[in-house]
Amino acid sequence: MLTWFACHRYPHPRRIPTEFAKTRRGKGNIVPKYNPAEIEPRWQRFWDENKTFKTPTEVTGEKLYALDMFPYPSGEGLHVGHPEGYTATDIVSRHARMMGKTVLHPMGFDAFGLPAEEHAIKHNASPREFTEKNINTFVRQLKDLGFSYDWDRQISTTDVDYFKWTQWIFLVLFDTWFDPDQQKGRPISELPIPAEIQEAGEDATRRYQDEFRLAFESHAPVNWCPALGTVLANEEVVDGLSDVGGHPVQRMPLRQWMLRITAYADRLESDLDQVDWPEGIKKLQCDWIGRSTGAEVDFFIGATDQFETWKNTQTEKGFPRNPQDDVLRVYTTRPDTLYGATYMVIAPEHNAIEALTTADQAPAVKKYCDDAAMKSDRDRQDDRTKKSGVFTGSYAINPINGQPVPIWVADYVLISYGTGAIMAVPAHDARDFEFAKTYDLPIIAVVQPPAKSEIDLERLMTGEICFSGVGTAVNSGPYDELPTDAFKTKIIEALDSSAVGRAAVNYKLRDWLFSRQRFWGEPFPILHELDEAGNRTGIMRPVPLESLPVDLPFVEDFQPHGRPEPPLEKADDEWLYPVIDGKKYKRETNTMPQWAGSCWYYLRFIDPHNAAAFIDPELEKQWMPVDLYIGGAEHAVLHLLYARFWHKVLFDRGHLHTPEPFKKLVNQGMILGDVEFTAFRDTNEQWVSAELTCENDERKTVLKSTGEELYVVKLDPEQAEKEKDGDNFVLKSDQQIRVDSRAYKMSKSRGNVVNPDVIIAEYGADSLRLYEMFMGPLHQSKPWSMAGVNGVRNFLDRVWRMLVEEKAEELALNSAVVDHPPTDDQVRMLHKTIKSVSKDIETLGFNTAISRMMEFVNFFTKQSERPKAVMAPFILLLSPFAPHMSEELWKLLGNESSLAYEPWPEFDESLTVDALVEVPIQIMGKIKSKVSIERGKSKQELETIALQDPKIAALLDGLTVRKIIAVPDKLVNIVAN
RNA sequence: GGGGGUGUGGCGGAACUGGCAGACGCGCUAGAUUUAGGAUCUAGUUCCCAAAAGGAGUGCAGGUUCGAUUCCUGUCACCCCCA
Structure with missing residues (x-):
């Protein structure tokens, strides 16, 4: 730029x-x-x-x-x-x-x-x-x-004393399985072991247990970047290249530790009811967990003439826990669209892919899957990229109507969601629709939109458009005319009774990939048993509590070596290969991610x-x-x-x-940084109005019409002003030229970062604290302003002068600070301030608390007598905000010790109210007069007072009073015409 | 594209369950004081009209109400997150 x-x-x-x-x-x-x-x-x-x-x-x-x-x-x-x-x-x-x-x-x-x-x-x-x-x-x-x-x-x-216990907690996760019946994590020793496993011996039992642990090993595809010598997070990969450096990134399966967070998905969602969190955050977590309900359905992939036999066997035996080899199992949130399923799609990583690919399609499928391996999940799901896929050559049979449907491979289906296979309903899913259009696959509409919908029914029925909402069933055999919800319930019942499907819950939440191939993290307290030849036997042994922590070993250097092995592989043999009870082990060399601690x-x-x-x-x-x-x-x-x-x-x-x-x-x-004014100039040094500019793909500011690159000019605030009639800022020197005005996120590259050390040196920590609280509501983002810091510093200066005698040579109390009892007005000011500040601290409304204290100071700097009985409680109110100055002034008021544990001042409600109130009198909702009256007058009294007001009486002359609304201590509104 | 948030003076922001829009601070204007001001004090500061009187005004357009920044419907703009 x-x-x-x-x-x-x-x-x-x-x-x-x-x-x-x-x-x-x-x-x-x-x-x-x-x-x-x-x-x-x-x-x-x-x-x-x-x-x-x-x-x-x-x-x-x-x-x-x-x-x-x-x-x-x-x-x-x-x-x-x-x-x-x-x-x-x-x-x-x-x-x-x-x-x-x-x-x-x-x-x-x-x-x-x-x-x-x-x-x-x-x-x-x-x-x-x-x-x-x-x-x-x-x-x-x-x-x-x-x-x-x-x-x-x-x-x-x-x-080390901390991550000892991080490791210990990992071992708790390792020792826990999730009991779905009790919805609870339980010790692995309480996991019921099926008889046939028990009979197969101790090793079989351990392997069975390992499958259920909350911390478990898995071979998960990761983003491996050979040039950087590291595994990258999905966020660090853009278009198949590393975000840093632009090196190629491969997807490859590596042995990883996973945490079974999905087991807790339901509780993580439902327990959000118990906490006092912003609704937005709760929703974000809910969406992240992404619970959906629908059905799992088996599509038969055996020989067509075997379909009826398969169906009967399935009904007899019941829906298998794991899909058998002769079916493709899909998960769908819309089982009501089963009649519209015109093809199927499996993810390129699906394990049935070889069995399903016919000989003449094999080269194309292989190439497609290899290409897909280079893409990240993120890119594959990107709506902007065109959907691609390849036909396997095989067909499956829709269990609901016996129709054969082609099976395709496409990377818009992810192996990690649902079962890694979908039934595609192009008429009612945007992605399926796009795919079907690209490859000219049949589109059958089975949901009729509600009457008041703007969807063109005719175009939907002819497959020209797609509708993903709910409505009533059409083209769905016996289910026609059922509303979507009722249809869902019915068809799940039907699938269940014939055992070709069942109700299922699915989550967007994935199990947590918990290992990193990094040095600077917590080592896993896990030992892998080795056989005579030095190969892993598959048996794992947790490091016992008394041997924790497992500290990081010394390694010679941290340079990447081009292989996806963790840096801890470089540790010496003594650390890497412990021997316990005569058995040789190898330590786990992955480390935990930063989230662990x-x-x-x-x-x-x-x-x-x-x-x-x-x-x-x-x-x-x-x-x-x-x-x-x-x-x-x-x-x-x-x-x-x-x-x-x-x-x-x-x-x-x-x-x-x-x-x-x-x-x-x-x-x-x-x-955010201080507000900046920005103007634009073309190459001829002529100003260009802001509305004629835009950012191009390379994030450069250009002229909208021609794409000509423009100079970006940071203006002095003095050079800009608000437009006469409008909401835009313009150049003072040329009112025709609009300029941009906004605050940007603080960043090194923009050069608008504010360093707290500098603020403390120039204004003091109390000023910095006070300013950050005074800027605006805590939860809101807001621009920094140096002038604003100066403003709160002025306030602290005024507080200081309210109590300190500036004319003296020594630090001494201001002569206005006296021992006299306070006047009624002074007491009222104090109690009002205590009330507001106390309430505001409870609601975290710090900005208004500070403005109340400013009002207090504005009031008392005008008072020639400032009783100690009022000053002392005020200092206590100020102390959480500006603790240093408060301690100093507290001491000056004659106190020996810190005010940190002084009782918070209390207020008397009756002392916070003024005796008189100013009540506005309105005619037709417009304020026409105001009267100062005693608090607590009744409605009738207010009406009389209002009508007797000379201004009001004059204005009402010739009008008929229709109605009077009187709100005690608030206002009077006269309806007249 | 989906979700969340925000729109009030020149600026940051106040306004409790609908009841005086603009508290408080910044900035600006004038004056006082001072060797000086980037210190302090006083007064003023939403906009329109020379001023008074008056009128308009909380992104925009409607609605409910005696009364709307606040509630409802639609709409626009910006910001953040996700894709």
């Missing part, structure tokens, strides 16, 4: 005297100004040394567990987005302590992950050292913000130093669940779903007492 940067004018940084103590003791008129650079580190040291925020060992009274989503300690350090949520939980925590609650407010680090490993590869350095350095930076930055964390509980997922960290915070267990059950009962969990919406699905899954398994196995981990969840909004 071609960019011209115009000069930007931001408010100048404040001059802050760096040596406060000296300057104020000096001669002359130097005054004790508010100086956060001196105050803040001093109080941070005080809290640290006195362990002010140490979590009490016993919960007395009500508890509060306020948790932040712990950060990944990147090399970039803290971003201004981090302190937004952290300040919110800190305010809630500080407020709760003052309310007498016992508070747990911890912080830690999610420190495994790719960047540290990439750094290690690049510099041939230790990922651990790099990670620890970053953590130290984060801790320093977090302490600079004055958060009231209990730092004695700091944990990192990379701590974040799945349970909230539990460890409760008992972070426990060496004997992952958590003390008594403490768990005291503290769980997390009362308030704040973090970014980017974790709406994966982290929150994975953590809930682990929690439920631990709950089922009796280690926890709550079925859900996070009672209340709040997503903070994104903080």
